[in-house]
Amino acid sequence: MVTKITEGVKVSVETMFQPEYSNPANNHFMFAYKITIENQTDYTVQLLRRHWFIFDSNSTHREVDGEGVVGQQPVIEPGERHEYVSGCNLNTEIGSMKGFYEMKRMADGSHFEVNVPEFMLISPYRLN
Template structure:
């Protein structure tokens, strides 16, 4: 599990390779990732948008921006959390994802929360010694 806290918002991510949805012989690899967003602070916030950088093993970067997550813009009171699962395909057997959420306080001010970088690894990746 990968975890990072920004402005009292803890974001934890657990990636999982989906063998049954992948076709390595055709260069198609799929991962699910479960994200837990916890408000450890003292004020209510709402997740407004997301921004992802997805980089495959060849260094190609795909950016994804949009409102909310999985069709929702959850409101998190102090002590509350929200969890969702999404996924991403790649044409390489490994990659990395990193990003941010934009949150809004009840006074209308906004701030960014970092999503920790996490590795997308499949059993089809050959190991390399550095």
């Protein structure tokens, strides 16, 4: 698990290779990742947008931008957390992702970015 705190919002990421959805013979490797967002501030925040930088070991780079996460724009109270699971496909068995969330402080409507730490996507048999 990797973790990063930005402006009092802690983001932790766990990754899992998905062999049942992968097809190595066709260069298709599927990964799931679980993200936990913890609000360690004294104010309520809302996640508005996400922006991902996805890197494949064959030098392919993609960017993904959109509203919310898995169809939600969660409001996270002080001391609370939001968890979700999503996925990413790669053309090789090794890659990585990093990015940021655009958040809003509900008290004053100000926006700020929360960094998502870079996390590796590695199929288990590649580690042998």
